[in-house]
Amino acid sequence: MTDEPIQILTDIPRVHGQARGGHVAVSFEGRDLTYAELERRSDRVAAFLQDLGVKPGDRVAWLGRPTESWFEIFFGVAKARACFAPINSRLAVPEVAFILQDSGANVFFVSPEFMAAAEQVVAQVDRPIELIEVGGPDPDATRYAALREAAGAPRPETPEPDDDVLQLYTSGTTGLPKGVRLSNRNYSAFLMLRTRVEGFDYGPDDTVLILMPMFHVAGTNISFSGLAAGGRLVLQAEFSPPAVLQAMEAEKVAHVFLAPVMINALLQTPGVEKVDYSTLRTISYGASPISEAVLKKATETFGCGFIQFYGMTETTGAGTTLAPGDHQGELMRACGRSWVTLETRIADEDGNTLPAGEIGEIEIRGPIVMAGYWNRPEATAETIRPDGWLRTGDAGYRNEDGFFFVHDRVKDMIVSGGENVYPAEVENAILGCPGVADAAVIGVPDDKWGEAVKAIVVPAPGQRPDPADVIAWARQRIAGYKAPKSVDFIDALPRNPSGKVLRRELRKPYWEGRDRKVG
Helix, strand or coil: CCCCCCCCCCHHHHHHHHHCCCCEEEEECCEEEEHHHHHHHHHHHHHHHHHCCCCCCCEEEEECCCCHHHHHHHHHHHHCCCEEEEECCCCCHHHHHHHHHHHCCCEEEECHHHHHHHHHHHHCCCCCCEEEECCCCCHHHCHHHHHHHHCCCCCCCCCCCCCEEEEEEECCCCCCCEEEEEEHHHHHHHHHHHCCCCCCCCCCCCEEEECCCCCCHHHHHHHHHHHHCCCEEEECCCCCHHHHHHHHHHCCCCEEEECHHHHHHHHCCCCHHHCCCCCCCEEEECCCCCCHHHHHHHHHHHCCEEEEEEECHHHCCCEEEECHHHCCHHHHHCCEEECCCCEEEEECCCCCECCCCCCEEEEEECCCCCCEEECCHHHHHHHECCCCCEEEEEEEEECCCCCEEEEEECCCCEEECCEEECHHHHHHHHCCCCCEEEEEEEEEEECCCEEEEEEEEEECCCCCCCHHHHHHHHHCCCCCCCCCCEEEECCCCCECCCCCECHHHHHHHHHCCCCCCCC
16 A cells, blocks of 8 residues: 555545555445546546546536446546536426536536436526436446547646535525535645544545435545545445445445434334444434434444534535544534634624634634635625635534534524525425415424424415425425425414514424424
């Protein structure tokens, strides 16, 4: 094994391709991709992308289930000094079309099961798009494989620290998704910092199970961490609790990241207590709320170290960590301490740092803070203060020992099953439904999803719409996971003098008696 450090993401296939080329980098559905093949194939991807006219700074989009090809393409895009933009495959066609249009991507990789939707998407974009099918039952028969194998050597490009390497889209409070620009500089800091986080220093002999989607920062970061260590990724494209438990034992998994909803689902799976977890060292979790009861049961069942990660896509997923040894007592409700070399604080609205015990907004500063939102300078300025502090939108406090606790949200974002949902977007989808005069959307406690989307509806005079009709109306216009799971009715929405809905007042009765307003 070479002692050469992994300083940027494109070092991963190059360094490990030379030092441990025969070792498996990614295992997926019976196919093994070695580090040598990852290096060779990503070179070919860079070459054919350059032949297609992709230039440094261009965006290249992806839609579909993750496969080993995702990694070939990601590293190929990075080698061409372009930026990879994977799109949430759970979005509706109009939403995908907006993101593809916004990204400016001219090359669009799509897995077979999404090709029909992709053709509808491309028809809504106002420029020519190179649509390339990738993966499927016979991945070698796709156009992607043909382009890759026919390609020569790429024209050398020297990566620059400020090159955007990954663009992940998050929903916006206005309902318009925002592309989070993550650069080589961000990921260089991440790769350095992760080795100093307890339980995150994966080794070359470790198997890491990847279950989070690859359009989510948790999916990308856990994958990059495993690959940077020279370890083996076992990739599952769909979350199936029995398959996960089988893989943990059969593949001798050492590390896995699970959204709380996944942890709860595994605990409900018959036979969970009979699986051999002797190789399992850590379960990392985050992205949405988790109840203390579920966390306690999980630590007893799996018998390994648990690590909570608190961060945002906008901070390259980094922020605070609750280490395995801190999962006890009142710290079970904490989101941990700041990553080493990062700064985390509680601030008031004017950006003044607050002392321990006082509630304010959690803010993070350091080299992991995003380059900004793509095409959204105003939103960037609203999120990152002039002195570099990134406003998370979460309210919380810090105790005297430096542990941070999330108290409630400053913004109204709902996190359901690890997915971000913004009320304004859902409200826009509901308004216009026959019988609905007004509507507000809130997150309410849910044992399975952490939070569930609830619509509070003011009926039109003399009408009483069926809740099922309201939900169906919304599902026709936005992704299913964003649509309300339930509908309550109210005579009038509480508003402040300027007319803004007081969602906090709407949430109160549903969160009454809960210690944690958010995870």
